[in-house]
Amino acid sequence: MPLPGTGLITVDPQFVNPQEMNYNYLETSGCIDAGNPDLFDPDQTCSDIGANYYPQNLSPTGDCNDDALLDVMDIITIVNNCILCEPEDCMDCFCGDLNQDGSVDVMDILLIVNTILSN
Ligand SMILES: [Ca+2]
Ligand SMILES: [Ca+2]
Ligand SMILES: [Ca+2]
Secondary structure: OOOOOOOOOOOOOOEEEHHHOEEEEOOOOOOOOOOOOOOEOOOOOEOOOOOOOOOOOOOOOOOOOOOOOOOHHHHHHHHHHHHOOOHHHOOOOHHHOOOOOOOOOHHHHHHHHHHHHHO
16 A cells, blocks of 8 residues: 555556556546646646546647637747747647647648638
8 A cells, every 4th residue: 555645546547458568547547637737638638647648539729829719820839839849849739730640740730721711
């Protein structure tokens, strides 16, 4: 048994399959969104406890500057902070991966431009 203390829990983390080293969480795991409330996962939910996070199927919006608008400022934010940045300086760019292929690039910018122009 671990020692009691702040941030420690003693519930079953509900791993997918620890026998086969799959330490991802099941949907019902109490570790999901139970991590540091000041941190966020790439899916923009509160951080999960542990090394892996459970992706909750949120769609990236492209609103990377969090002003609830999708406009050219988001494109500037994404180009500067997701594409032209050094890897260690890049922000969490989940918001800009509109085609959800795991990287933010010119294809995502095109999708944002198309979305802006169709509004
Ligand atoms: Ca989470
Ligand atoms: Ca915006
Ligand atoms: Ca992408």
